[in-house]
Amino acid sequence: MGGFVLRKIGAALIVLLIASFFVFLGIRALPGDPAVALGGEDRDPQVIAQIRHDYGLDKPLPVQYVRWLGHALRGDLGEDQRSLSVSHTIITKLPVTLELAGLSVLIAILIGIPTGVLAAVRRGKVTDYVSTTIGLIGLSVPHFWLGLMLITVFSVNLHWLPAGDYVPIAHPLSNLEHMILPAIVLGTGFAAVLMRQMRSAMLESMGSDYVRTARAKGLSELKVVGWHAFRNSLITVTTVIGLQLGALISGAVITEQIFGIAGFGRLTIESVQQRDYTLIQGIVLVAAAGYVLVNLAVDILYSILNPRIRVSGRPT
Amino acid sequence: MTAPLLEVTDLSVRFDTDDGSVHAVDRLSYTLALGEVLGLVGESGCGKSVSALSLLGLLPQTATVTGKASFDGTDLLEVSARQLRRIRGREISFVFQEPMTSLNPVFTVGKQISEVLRRHLDLSSRQARRRTIELLKLVRIPAAERRVEEYPHQLSGGMRQRVMIAMALACDPKILIADEPTTALDVTIQAGILDLMRDLRERLGTAIVLITHNLGVVADIADRVVVMYAGRKAEEAPVRELFANPQHPYTIGLLNAIPRLGEEGNGRVRLQEIPGRVPSLSEPLDHCAFADRCPRADDLTRSHVPDLERVGPEHLVACFHPGGEWRR
Amino acid sequence: MSYVEVARLSPAARRRRIMRRRFFRRPLAVIGLFVSLTFVTVAVFAPLIAPYSYKETDFNAILAHPSREHLFGTDALGHDIFSQVVYGARASMEAGVLATLLALAVAVPVGLVAGYYRGWIDPVIARLTDALLAFPFLILAVGLAAILGPSLKNAILALGIGAVPQLIRIARGEALSLREEDYVRAAIANGASDLTILRRHVLPNMMSTIIVQATLLIPILIIGEATLSFLGLGVQPPATSWGVQLRAAQDYLFDAPRLAIYPGVAIVVATLAFNLFGDGLRDVLDPRTQR
Numbered sequence: 045m046g047g048f049v050l051r052k053i054g055a056a057l058i059v060l061l062i063a064s065f066f067v068f069l070g071i072r073a074l075p076g077d078p079a080v081a082l083g084g085e086d087r088d089p090q091v092i093a094q095i096r097h098d099y100g101l102d103k104p105l106p107v108q109y110v111r112w113l114g115h116a117l118r119g120d121l122g123e124d125q126r127s128l129s130v131s132h133t134i135i136t137k138l139p140v141t142l143e144l145a146g147l148s149v150l151i152a153i154l155i156g157i158p159t160g161v162l163a164a165v166r167r168g169k170v171t172d173y174v175s176t177t178i179g180l181i182g183l184s185v186p187h188f189w190l191g192l193m194l195i196t197v198f199s200v201n202l203h204w205l206p207a208g209d210y211v212p213i214a215h216p217l218s219n220l221e222h223m224i225l226p227a228i229v230l231g232t233g234f235a236a237v238l239m240r241q242m243r244s245a246m247l248e249s250m251g252s253d254y255v256r257t258a259r260a261k262g263l264s265e266l267k268v269v270g271w272h273a274f275r276n277s278l279i280t281v282t283t284v285i286g287l288q289l290g291a292l293i294s295g296a297v298i299t300e301q302i303f304g305i306a307g308f309g310r311l312t313i314e315s316v317q318q319r320d321y322t323l324i325q326g327i328v329l330v331a332a333a334g335y336v337l338v339n340l341a342v343d344i345l346y347s348i349l350n351p352r353i354r355v356s357g358r359p360t
Numbered sequence: 361m362t363a364p365l366l367e368v369t370d371l372s373v374r375f376d377t378d379d380g381s382v383h384a385v386d387r388l389s390y391t392l393a394l395g396e397v398l399g400l401v402g403e404s405g406c407g408k409s410v411s412a413l414s415l416l417g418l419l420p421q422t423a424t425v426t427g428k429a430s431f432d433g434t435d436l437l438e439v440s441a442r443q444l445r446r447i448r449g450r451e452i453s454f455v456f457q458e459p460m461t462s463l464n465p466v467f468t469v470g471k472q473i474s475e476v477l478r479r480h481l482d483l484s485s486r487q488a489r490r491r492t493i494e495l496l497k498l499v500r501i502p503a504a505e506r507r508v509e510e511y512p513h514q515l516s517g518g519m520r521q522r523v524m525i526a527m528a529l530a531c532d533p534k535i536l537i538a539d540e541p542t543t544a545l546d547v548t549i550q551a552g553i554l555d556l557m558r559d560l561r562e563r564l565g566t567a568i569v570l571i572t573h574n575l576g577v578v579a580d581i582a583d584r585v586v587v588m589y590a591g592r593k594a595e596e597a598p599v600r601e602l603f604a605n606p607q608h609p610y611t612i613g614l615l616n617a618i619p620r621l622g623e624e625g626n627g628r629v630r631l632q633e634i635p636g637r638v639p640s641l642s643e644p645l646d647h648c649a650f651a652d653r654c655p656r657a658d659d660l661t662r663s664h665v666p667d668l669e670r671v672g673p674e675h676l677v678a679c680f681h682p683g684g685e686w687r688r
Numbered sequence: 689m690s691y692v693e694v695a696r697l698s699p700a701a702r703r704r705r706i707m708r709r710r711f712f713r714r715p716l717a718v719i720g721l722f723v724s725l726t727f728v729t730v731a732v733f734a735p736l737i738a739p740y741s742y743k744e745t746d747f748n749a750i751l752a753h754p755s756r757e758h759l760f761g762t763d764a765l766g767h768d769i770f771s772q773v774v775y776g777a778r779a780s781m782e783a784g785v786l787a788t789l790l791a792l793a794v795a796v797p798v799g800l801v802a803g804y805y806r807g808w809i810d811p812v813i814a815r816l817t818d819a820l821l822a823f824p825f826l827i828l829a830v831g832l833a834a835i836l837g838p839s840l841k842n843a844i845l846a847l848g849i850g851a852v853p854q855l856i857r858i859a860r861g862e863a864l865s866l867r868e869e870d871y872v873r874a875a876i877a878n879g880a881s882d883l884t885i886l887r888r889h890v891l892p893n894m895m896s897t898i899i900v901q902a903t904l905l906i907p908i909l910i911i912g913e914a915t916l917s918f919l920g921l922g923v924q925p926p927a928t929s930w931g932v933q934l935r936a937a938q939d940y941l942f943d944a945p946r947l948a949i950y951p952g953v954a955i956v957v958a959t960l961a962f963n964l965f966g967d968g969l970r971d972v973l974d975p976r977t978q979r
Contacts, residue, residue, distance in 0.1 A: 059815065062815060063819040063822040066820070180960060186914055196941055257524075261476045262445045263479055275464075291826075292824075293827065298918070316919070316921065319834070328831055350466070355511055
């Protein structure tokens with residue numbers, strides 16, 4: 045297992061490196077002279093030339109990249125349009141989004157996995173059809189629409205829950221009140237995917253030879269399905285979870301926008317709308333890094349769950 | 361005469377799928393006595409595995425099973441789910457063909473064996489572990505104490521099959537059904553497994569239904585043989601009688617097809633094959649299933665189903681034109 | 689058809705018949721197919737179906753409730769919502785279908801080359817794809833759209849490019865496994881040229897997986913376009929799409945939620961239809977996956 049983990053970490057680092065290169069290039073690909081953009085109002089050629097020198101914009105591209113990367117690794121992502129530290133801005137907004145994401149994942153797992161198992165066990169019957177269809181609908185509903193609808197129903201009409209803003213976690217009850225709708229919105233899509241994956245993984249393991257063996261041993265259905273089949277399905281589903289987390293980040297962007305939550309997602313939109321390229325750069329880099337790290341964690345979890353990876357096979 | 365341990369009467373299995381029906385087994389009947397080894401022989405797709413799986417209710421939902429399978433006084437095909445679960449693994453065990461996929465990859469080998477013990481014999485985990493190690497030794501797995509903690513992927517094919525056998529014998533069942541237990545293994549390993557099975561049978565007195573397409577295996581270990589073709593029983597006889605006096609043209613064909621090292625003349629003998637293919641089983645055939653490939657086929661065999669007729673002591677054949685010679 | 693007639697069909701035709709039969713046995717998939725086709729038809733014939741032009745405003749009827757003149761009512765500027773939804777289908781269908789085609793056109797050849805030739809080019813493509821996959825799809829699309837500038841065309845480009853990495857991975861995986869198939873090895877051993885092998889053996893066998901993936905990609909890209917437009921990065925007013933309509937609807941959630949409901953439902957139904965169709969297609973084309 046050690047070798048497996050090391051290899052995965054190595055791959056992740058390489059991917060991050062290349063990704064950072066893409067980010068760097070992406071911003072440089074924009075039309076216009078960055079020095080002018082940085083200069084803002086000031087059009088004085090001398091000032092601009094000074095800016096160009098200060099930021100190293102007169103050096104060749106690879107050098108600029110290394111310089112930029114060096115700064116980034118030290119936590120310095122530059123300053124945004126308002127001369128605020130990008131890293132600081134990101135760090136303050138990130139926990140909000142992490143909380144939202146965490147709640148959504150919790151909801152998704154609590155709903156998605158049991159429903160998926162149930163649908164597989166009762167395959168072909170009413171429960172299966174209903175679950176599968178609801179699951180498909182959950183997949184087809186765009187986050188922002190679901191958000192708008194929930195706001196309409198719960199905030200506007202029923203006045204049960206607030207429509208926006210965010211209250212820090214220091215006030216847990218109020219915090220939850222504000223977070224529950226957005227978490228449901230984000231969690232729904234994820235739950236739908238989890239449900240489908242769980243169902244298909246369960247169907248596959250339930251049709252496998254080892255499940256047949258378990259039955260032939262006289263074990264109860266509960267043991268056969270809930271223990272033998274489920275444990276194997278869990279492995280398959282874990283790989284999917286990693287992929288879905290990317291969609292979670294994307295969904296967070298919209299959800300925060302709709303619910304007026306000042307988190308990482310909303311920051312993304314603001315930065316794009318204001319064409320604040322330094323900020324965009326920092327955001328995309330952090331998003332990519334986060335995604336890669338989470339996937340790495342999922343890979344490690346997978347290796348723990350799957351004995352074939354955890355223990356090397358030496359047939360003797 | 362003592363009552364047979366297992367009596368299968370008119371067992372039929374039909375599969376209904378999106379693409380049509382398949383009549384996999386057509387009115388199969390046979391008996392199994394205490395401690396006897398019955399060889400169930402036929403080519404792939406003749407329904408031998410399906411018939412065995414149906415006894416323990418291990419077929420998929422698309423299967424419809426009719427007939428009677430009387431075991432120890434109860435009809436296996438009519439019994440409640442709960443009773444069936446008590447019989448599986450305890451009274452009747454199954455050893456599957458593919459040891460690679462028949463063991464759960466995420467649990468240790470020891471765990472999978474202990475599971476059966478604890479389920480049926482109510483042993484504590486320590487007792488179960490001890491018995492598991494005993495069982496592993498019984499099936500001649502070296503370093504049993506270490507193997508108990510290992511996962512299936514760490515064992516070779518032959519060893520996995522031994523584990524399967526240990527698992528099946530754990531609760532000392534009366535009947536062991538072994539479905540092509542050696543087919544997926546190398547030839548050298550096959551011999552070891554057969555050796556083991558013969559030894560176990562002598563020591564434990566378990567009755568065995570041995571399903572195989574390999575007549576060599578049957579000659580090695582079986583007491584009686586049932587030859588199946590296209591879901592029907594073609595011939596049944598004690599093993600020596602079958603090899604000495606095969607009556608059904610299919611049996612004769614099978615025996616002739618066994619390759620032999622050079623004899624007559626230059627020592628090069630052509631492999632004898634049975635021409636033609638197994639008929640599609642989407643409808644129960646109203647004539648002899650072997651008619652298309654039989655050198656003795658005529659109008660009679662092409663229009664009527666041959667019944668089983670006695671042609672000797674304990675020797676039955678379903679054929680209109682039985683009898684013949686085979687080159688030994 | 690009698691057995692005799694069926695037996696006379698070529699194996700390929702016979703397979704197609706079986707697949708067709710299996711497909712039409714699944715009511716949900718068939719519904720998905722027809723609804724998807726309906727949406728496409730609506731998109732193509734929008735000017736003929738919509739009672740009003742999407743630019744047409746009626747300042748006498750602002751935020752009106754559904755009536756005979758205005759099936760779904762009107763929005764804040766007096767546009768007929770029903771017509772808006774109909775015209776919105778155009779942008780969404782265009783985005784969904786064109787972006788998918790774009791992604792396919794790029795990803796399939798690249799994935800094919802990577803998976804089939806291996807050598808040095810495969811690791812390079814694989815690493816690059818992995819790096820691109822490090823960016824969550826929407827973030828990538830949003831980033832690209834920001835760079836390119838807001839418009840439907842650029843949104844299609846951004847979405848298409850965003851979908852490329854995932855498709856490359858799939859195409860590469862297919863090519864990789866097909867390469868090991870016996871008939872491919874036999875063809876190589878017989879001296880067939882690479883191009884011939886790719887054309888006759890590899891590509892046709894990848895087709896079913898690719899088709900399924902493409903069909904399932906369309907709804908993702910429809911939502912993608914709606915999202916981009918919702919954020920102001922896609923279609924720009926006065927041109928309309930469902931996303932644009934939802935963006936405008938935000939301010940009127942209190943007074944006239946229907947502004948958000950209609951285009952939203954349209955998105956859900958269209959997406960659902962393509963998903964059902966794609967699912968059914970997958971069940972039919974891949975014999976290994978059971979319902």
